[in-house]
Amino acid sequence: MARKTIRNIPQQRAVMPVQPPDIRAHNFEEVALGFDQDAAILESERCLVCPKPACVDACPVKIDIPGFITSILSHNYREAYDIMTDATLLPAVCGRVCPQEDQCEGVCPVGVKFEPVAIGRLERWLGDRAISENWHTDSYIGSGPFKIGIVGSGPAGMACAADLAKAGCDVTVFEALHEPGGVLRYGIPEFRLPNEVVDAEIGNLAKLGIKIICNTLVGRLFTIEQMIEEMGFHAVFIGSGAGTPKFMDIPGENLNGVLSANELLTRCNLMHAGQFPDYDTPLQIGRRVAVIGSGNTAMDAMRVALRLGAKEVHCIYRRTDAECPARLEELHHAQEEGVDFHWLSAPVEILGNDDSRVRALRCIRMELGEPDSSGRRRPIPVPDSEFEFQADTVVYAIGTSPNPILGQTSGLKLDARGYIETDDDLATSLAGVYAGGDIVTGAATVILAMGAGRKAAQSIRDYLAIRDTNSVYSAAQEGLEGTVFGIDQAERNFSPVRLH
Amino acid sequence: MVLNDWGLAMSGQGESLGSASQPDCATLNMPSGEFISSGFPIISRTDFSDTTFLLEIHHPVMARAARPGQFVIVIAHEHGERIPLTLADFDRDRGTVTLVVQAVGKSTKEMQANLQAGGEVFGLVGPMGVPSNQGDVKKVICVGGGLGVAPIFPQARAFKEAGAYVIGIVGFRNIDLIFWEDKFRAVCDELIICTDDGSAGIKGLVTLGIEQAARDHSDIDELVAIGPPIMMRACAETTRPLGIKTTVSLNPIMVDGTGMCGGCRVKIGDRIKFACVDGPDFDGHEVDFDDLMNRLRRYKAEEKVAQETWDKNCRQLQLDPEPAPDTPPESGPTS
Ligand SMILES: Cc1cc2nc3c(=O)[nH]c(=O)nc-3n(C[C@H](O)[C@H](O)[C@H](O)COP(=O)(O)OP(=O)(O)OC[C@H]3O[C@@H](n4cnc5c(N)ncnc54)[C@H](O)[C@@H]3O)c2cc1C
Numbered sequence: 113m114a115r116k117t118i119r120n121i122p123q124q125r126a127v128m129p130v131q132p133p134d135i136r137a138h139n140f141e142e143v144a145l146g147f148d149q150d151a152a153i154l155e156s157e158r159c160l161v162c163p164k165p166a167c168v169d170a171c172p173v174k175i176d177i178p179g180f181i182t183s184i185l186s187h188n189y190r191e192a193y194d195i196m197t198d199a200t201l202l203p204a205v206c207g208r209v210c211p212q213e214d215q216c217e218g219v220c221p222v223g224v225k226f227e228p229v230a231i232g233r234l235e236r237w238l239g240d241r242a243i244s245e246n247w248h249t250d251s252y253i254g255s256g257p258f259k260i261g262i263v264g265s266g267p268a269g270m271a272c273a274a275d276l277a278k279a280g281c282d283v284t285v286f287e288a289l290h291e292p293g294g295v296l297r298y299g300i301p302e303f304r305l306p307n308e309v310v311d312a313e314i315g316n317l318a319k320l321g322i323k324i325i326c327n328t329l330v331g332r333l334f335t336i337e338q339m340i341e342e343m344g345f346h347a348v349f350i351g352s353g354a355g356t357p358k359f360m361d362i363p364g365e366n367l368n369g370v371l372s373a374n375e376l377l378t379r380c381n382l383m384h385a386g387q388f389p390d391y392d393t394p395l396q397i398g399r400r401v402a403v404i405g406s407g408n409t410a411m412d413a414m415r416v417a418l419r420l421g422a423k424e425v426h427c428i429y430r431r432t433d434a435e436c437p438a439r440l441e442e443l444h445h446a447q448e449e450g451v452d453f454h455w456l457s458a459p460v461e462i463l464g465n466d467d468s469r470v471r472a473l474r475c476i477r478m479e480l481g482e483p484d485s486s487g488r489r490r491p492i493p494v495p496d497s498e499f500e501f502q503a504d505t506v507v508y509a510i511g512t513s514p515n516p517i518l519g520q521t522s523g524l525k526l527d528a529r530g531y532i533e534t535d536d537d538l539a540t541s542l543a544g545v546y547a548g549g550d551i552v553t554g555a556a557t558v559i560l561a562m563g564a565g566r567k568a569a570q571s572i573r574d575y576l577a578i579r580d581t582n583s584v585y586s587a588a589q590e591g592l593e594g595t596v597f598g599i600d601q602a603e604r605n606f607s608p609v610r611l612h
Numbered sequence: 613m614v615l616n617d618w619g620l621a622m623s624g625q626g627e628s629l630g631s632a633s634q635p636d637c638a639t640l641n642m643p644s645g646e647f648i649s650s651g652f653p654i655i656s657r658t659d660f661s662d663t664t665f666l667l668e669i670h671h672p673v674m675a676r677a678a679r680p681g682q683f684v685i686v687i688a689h690e691h692g693e694r695i696p697l698t699l700a701d702f703d704r705d706r707g708t709v710t711l712v713v714q715a716v717g718k719s720t721k722e723m724q725a726n727l728q729a730g731g732e733v734f735g736l737v738g739p740m741g742v743p744s745n746q747g748d749v750k751k752v753i754c755v756g757g758g759l760g761v762a763p764i765f766p767q768a769r770a771f772k773e774a775g776a777y778v779i780g781i782v783g784f785r786n787i788d789l790i791f792w793e794d795k796f797r798a799v800c801d802e803l804i805i806c807t808d809d810g811s812a813g814i815k816g817l818v819t820l821g822i823e824q825a826a827r828d829h830s831d832i833d834e835l836v837a838i839g840p841p842i843m844m845r846a847c848a849e850t851t852r853p854l855g856i857k858t859t860v861s862l863n864p865i866m867v868d869g870t871g872m873c874g875g876c877r878v879k880i881g882d883r884i885k886f887a888c889v890d891g892p893d894f895d896g897h898e899v900d901f902d903d904l905m906n907r908l909r910r911y912k913a914e915e916k917v918a919q920e921t922w923d924k925n926c927r928q929l930q931l932d933p934e935p936a937p938d939t940p941p942e943s944g945p946t947s
């Protein structure tokens with residue numbers, strides 16, 4: 113076959129069907145319906161298979177993108193899946209929620225002339241195919257001598273758990289909520305990431321022999337110190353997320369009808385408030401909803417509000433669409449579905465009626481000044497520009513702060529803002545205890561959290577002197593001869609380290 | 613069971629952290645079967661009245677961790693809501709925690725109808741919240757009223773164990789509703805019972821009891837009160853002029869109980885706090901009780917719908933031939 117160049121590849125992206133906005137705004141079915149096989153092959157044709165692929169470098173977990181695309185082209189789908197899952201553990205999730213435009217697709221040379229290769233959609237297609245065909249990687253080598261405790265079952269915790277299970281550790285994941293998945297479960301709504309996909313991907317990881325114990329609030333049921341000193345865990349990884357919602361500290365915040373996006377999303381996604389009273393948890397959505405903030409969480413909250421029957425949904429943001437932190441696709445989807453955006457506005461007070469329910473916001477107009485430390489232009493209030501904005505529900509989506517429980521209950525060193533402090537290897541101030549994901553970096557992304565979990569798993573293997581070769585993760589290249597699932601016989605170390 | 617819905621071999625369930633090959637976790641002493649993820653066995657149930665009942669639930673690890681002042685979240689069944697309940701007792705030897713529930717709303721009435729000894733609750737997580745601190749209090753008044761009678765017990769006991777002189781004050785509507793009198797007498801140096809109708813003890817509210825105790829003792833260091841917001845406010849107003857430090861246990865509506873949603877926020881002085889992680893105990897003289905009571909009302913309409921749907925279903929099943937009487941909405945937690 114002639115070498116592919118920008119001139120001989122299909123110019124147009126393969127079509128991915130989406131639900132029309134006017135219909136999808138009233139249901140919880142997935143918005144983007146995904147490629148079928150023909151579309152996946154057509155899209156794969158567009159990859160130039162660059163010898164020095166920029167996309168791989170731009171991927172936080174370094175998926176061999178040209179590798180799996182080549183396998184798709186040769187119809188070796190299972191092989192493509194194995195190549196992909198060497199690097200990512202949650203392909204059907206990441207294919208749906210990664211900000212590909214800032215990562216792999218952002219540097220794809222095809223994107224210089226046309227739209228970049230739809231890498232995320234290909235990843236999703238493979239991930240979904242794996243689920244429907246029940247593929248999973250099972251390089252499970254049986255329980256070794258090491259017991260690992262993981263706190264939190266979000267992407268960071270699950271990724272760390274999976275890698276350590278593959279290295280022969282006996283891994284137990286503790287989750288505070290009654291279902292695992294972290295933000296994937298309670299935060300990201302059904303129409304972007306169906307619970308079935310989360311179940312399937314986590315189920316796949318659990319097949320590695322990981323025990324998932326829900327309903328367990330670490331710190332209060334037992335402490336991190338107890339895990340190491342009394343419960344026999346040789347190492348602990350903390351991936352407890354950034355979860356605590358911020359409020360603005362303006363008058364009226366405690367009125368009924370004011371809630372955080374996390375509360376709205378949790379009631380809806382985890383507790384199924386949309387199916388009230390069949391499910392017991394209620395949620396009042398009101399007629400006219402104002403969401404403050406315009407990040408991904410705000411987009412999700414607004415689109416959930418529409419689907420729960422709000423007549424009007426408005427976004428109040430103190431900067432402009434150019435600074436809007438949400439993914440472009442999410443912003444477009446929200447606009448298509450009929451969300452009204454009010455840029456350069458910020459609330460200064462929430463006004464209530466006689467019944468202490470929200471009736472309106474008092475807002476102030478803003479203008480943009482000089483760039484601040486984040487590089488974005490700083491919003492400055494315009495004097496005498498206050499106006500009233502009717503709303504019966506106000507949702508805060510202005511960011512999160514670290515959950516205080518582990519800090520309250522352990523000797524872990526926290527940074528000034530309350531996040532867990534780690535070194536470059538993600539080791540915390542307690543011996544044998546590692547941390548990663550949002551609880552270390554602040555709110556970030558699924559793929560970065562997963563990457564942190566995998567990095568911590570590597571550090572834990574080093575710490576416990578499980579000197580596996582890298583072949584556990586790239587068996588295809590290195591070959592498995594002479595190793596037990598990638599761990600060289602001679603290099604296996606069965607003597608537990610002493611931690612105290 | 614949710615975890616099994618994935619068709620997974622959830623080997624974690626009911627399995628111990630320490631299997632036979634791991635004797636090194638003996639300190640937490642978790643023989644096989646003690647670490648439960650879902651489906652928590654109900655060991656016993658006692659009905660104190662037609663609205664109040666006690667559940668003793670098997671959870672040895674929680675029994676060991678629990679401290680006075682803490683609460684748990686219960687999910688009665690797969691479609692249930694997350695209901696916060698203050699711990700009424702915990703028994704490390706029996707490996708159980710005890711909850712006393714007042715059936716006031718749909719979820720708690722449903723628990724009353726469905727949860728029996730030998731059965732199980734779908735979810736149980738905790739202990740949550742900052743444990744209360746007995747400090748070096750020498751003389752303390754522990755007040756429990758209505759749904760707060762049971763959860764004040766572990767506090768009274770902890771004060772007693774810490775060497776304090778404990779004056780217990782418990783309020784009931786009438787003599788028939790009194791429970792745990794023996795338990796209280798065993799840990800209180802004085803016990804004052806107050807009933808609305810005077811059928812036992814003092815006739816009147818618990819505040820009368822507080823006034824009496826304050827007359828008899830001039831050296832009270834602290835008062836701890838658990839009960840309906842209106843009662844806790846009355847207690848705080850009684851002690852304010854006397855300058856007695858007053859701690860109350862707040863019971864706002866909660867969802868996760870882990871600090872993740874902010875639904876439980878309460879106003880303390882001019883600051884907003886999350887009751888589930890910053891509390892549930894706060895300085896009663898600083899709590900904005902109007903705000904708390906307001907926020908407790910926010911799902912009133914939905915509560916009514918839930919209640920009506922449930923009553924209707926019950927009638928259809930002929931489990932409940934009598935139409936349910938009009939009841940107040942369930943305040944999120946039932947302390
Ligand atoms: C609404 C919303 C939408 C988002 N959309 C996107 C998106 O489209 N793309 C993207 O890449 N990222 C998105 N993100 C960000 C992404 O979800 C997070 O960065 C990522 O989930 C962080 O993973 P984590 O494992 O660090 O923590 P989390 O996913 O937060 O998981 C932490 C888990 O730990 C549990 N836990 C906490 N404390 C304890 C404890 N003491 N004991 C036991 N368990 C505990 C929590 O209950 C939780 O389940 C979104 C976030 C939100 C809130």
Ligand code: FES
Binds near residue numbers: 865867874888
């Ligand atoms: S109950 Fe959700 S933060 Fe307290």
